[in-house]
Amino acid sequence: MATPLIELCDIRKVYGGVDSPRVEVLRGISLSIHPGEFVAIVGASGSGKSTLMNILGCLDRPTSGNYRFAGRDVAELDSDELAWLRREAFGFVFQGYHLIPSGSAQENVEMPAIYAGTPPAERHARARALLERLGLASRTGNRPHQLSGGQQQRVSIARALMNGGHIILADEPTGALDSHSGAEVMTLLDELASQGHVIILITHDREVAARAQRIIEVRDGEVVSDSPSQPSADIPRQLQADDLRQRLDRGATQRGAWKGELVESLQAAWRVMWINRFRTALTLLGIIIGVASVVVMLAVGEGSKRQVMAQMAAFGSNILYLNGKHSSEELMGIVTLDDVDAIGELPQVKRVMPVIGDKLMVRHGNKGEQFYVGGNNTWFPEIFNWPVVEGSFYSEADEANGAAVAVIGQKVRDKMFGPGSNPLGQYLLIGNVPFQVIGVLQGKGASSGSEDSDERVVVPYSAASIRLFGSRDPEYVTIAAQDSSRVKETEQAIERLMLQRHQGKNDFVLTNDAALIQAEARTQNSLSLMLGAIAAISLLVGGIGVMNIMLMTVRERTREIGIRMATGARQRDILRQFLTEAVMLSMVGGVTGIVLALAIGASLLLADIAVAFALPAILGAFACAVITGVVFGFMPARKAARLDPVKALTSE
Structure with a gap:
């Protein structure tokens, strides 16, 4: 008999523990799903069907039991291999759509392909083709809030199909839709099933479940009934377990296209900064003042040093x-x-x-x-x-x-x-x-x-x-x-x-007065360093502001992080995304601070105050701003990368 794509044996899931009540959500579920099946998992709210879907989609791990995917024990897979499965094997369609608010429809659809390292031209063409196929050709540039519920759900289906969508996990896909939109979504799922995709439909609606060829009923965390699968003879079974296992073995060791991911990170970072312009400006203020202070203070110190040395040189020192x-x-x-x-x-x-x-x-x-x-x-x-x-x-x-x-x-x-x-x-x-x-x-x-x-x-x-x-x-x-x-x-x-x-x-x-000017130069250097150190404190304060705003950003965008993880983002992808935002904040602040410092310097020169800008000082201040972004942005970025996918997705 062919190896099942998905095989669960005595899967249990327990929440709580020592300091909180122990709740057993799944109680020994065992089932197998083969290529070409259209399976509906039905049950009332609280029956454990959504938890089961999270485990099936490798968003969550069971407390005990054995989960084998294409013959591989999922418990033995590391985080990158699990991310590969979510990116290449699964496609998620959620009740709440789970689209990234700041991205357009096309950008949301392209996300799994970005993490897969697909070249830009190829993923652009595929995303447009999918949206056109789903009747959204004129909506590619719209953001989620500009789309109806049915349109958002079709975008999420297109995203699920971006990398192939061999196994579609649909969690209450019609729950938030009107009857007309719900019927359109179910028609799409029927069509995908007829094309050979494995469809696992989570629903409490028995009319929706009746569209499936196999119905599994879950009650109180247990399978109470499982109708036999009756796939049509003409359904192509394109993907066998052995094929997927081989791809998993090869693909999980491959790296994504870091250039494409970096470009996407920069674009996303700029988009977030622009959308939250006022908050970004307040955050940048600390960096701008810090960089400008360092540059101006060092310029004033250098100018004073040169002026004093010139005056002393006039006396023959x-x-x-x-x-x-x-x-x-x-x-x-x-x-x-x-x-x-x-x-x-x-x-x-x-x-x-x-x-x-x-x-x-x-x-x-x-x-x-x-x-x-x-x-x-x-x-x-x-x-x-x-x-x-x-x-x-x-x-x-x-x-x-x-x-x-x-x-x-x-x-x-x-x-x-x-x-x-x-x-x-x-x-x-x-x-x-x-x-x-x-x-x-x-x-x-x-x-x-x-x-x-x-x-x-x-x-x-x-x-x-x-x-x-x-x-x-x-x-x-x-x-x-x-x-x-x-x-x-x-x-x-x-x-x-x-x-x-x-x-x-x-x-x-043989005597000389040069020691006098050298001593004065050392004094002026010490003064410049002291001024620079004082100014650097404001840069430090700006860095703390970056860290605070990034921590707030992680908290606000927790669901987005969960969406990215569900579409195949690795921990390092999330780390890169938020670290890029922190560095971009600091770079924009650094450039603005330098421009402000030069403007202040020009004003001081007009006021006959000695100022001498030095390129190393300017570059050093900018480098400090970038380093500040890296240092203070790393902790929030690491916190984002370590979030649990399920908790992130269900956060408010």
Whole structure:
């Protein structure tokens, strides 16, 4: 005799237990169903027929007994194999239709094919063909609430047939329909039975049951009568148990088309977000504020850092100073102009400038005061980032000829010539030598202590050494490094060169103020990190909002989860669906947050607040938003994936 498709032996189902009353719903049911049968299971409400259908359709497991499907013990099947059976072997038609509200008729019909990995073009064509066959060609884009009860039931029948629908499990398919619609549905089931589909009809209506070739009556969880099957001789028995078992063995190990499932997940996620726009906006608010805060805070911190470092660099804090080592007994070392030229050849050195200077009496007319007078070469404005705002700086020719020209600071101009006056072309008596004023330096202010950079007179090094101080050797040498972040490397290169030139004698002193700017940079980095950490708290709060909304979504869409499981979704499919929604929420929030941050940054720039956006910071904030979606969306998604199919389907 042929192997039955379905074989139940002493199936029992008990609800309740230790903390609740024990209720035995099924009490030792045994039956077999073969290919080609149209079976009606009848019984009053509470007789256990719906529980029996859930067990037959692998939505529920019996408490005890043996269920063999196509010869395979169902108890030995894992969750993926059970999902394969619900997807490929069974097709469910429920009394309450159980269509996903947010999906169109065609999308509802296509669902089993998506989880089966059917290519999009193929499943689109099949879904349209099924709907057209069932008289719904003009309703493919309608959502369930736009369809009548009979039309919704026909959509659920089309969904049951999407992957073949070899065994149709119809639970009270006419219970919620008017007589006309009910008759149409029964005509469809008759037609399917005549085509070789196994029909298992659950009903309490004996007139409906009479359409079947075999009637099984269930009362109080037991089979009380089972009329013999009388299939018509012309009914094709397309599917034998051996064929289905072989397909189960092959198909349960196959993976679905993850790209198609991912695209469907993205579309479904976007549809749910759009339908619940107001709630989505409130959820996104936390992510948007979090991302915008992180980006803006880091940009403000970076802008402040660059501003402070630029201001400090204006005072020469990225400069090294070299001079000969002195003691109380004798001069131990002299830095010569030849040393200066050699240092200028080092690749780590950008500019080098000999300096000779001291405080001298400076006179103009009847005014006289001591100012620092320094002899420098023409690299002075570049090395100290100190431009001339009136007139010009002296030239290479002036330096070569020892010209008696001077560039003065702002306060020298104010004290010698009067505030706002024009000193260009006039003369200052420095010591006893007249120098013509050719330029005025930009105001810089005091760099430290009581020293004021604007009380300074700058003259050519050659003129200072010959006319004022009588020495060709520099008092010290000012050196600008190529890279302010690698000053230590520059310092080591200069030390090696000087030791080589001075026959190994350490008769010089090399100092730098670069440590000051580096310390300030570290302080600013710490400040930026602190600001970023504070802003990240809002991102964390946004993540918690995502988790809360996803938990609420799972609760609201529990029945949808049950529908997806009944149509063959695996646990990982449900996990992917809800995780995709969480990530999409975070991605939309992240992009919106970045746009908002750039808008705020533009406003701050217009208000003359230092802001410096960095691409790594923007990408990092976006990545954090996505990670937040994954982390906080995983728990609700896992909760959804672990729901019991029967409980999910019967939830309100």
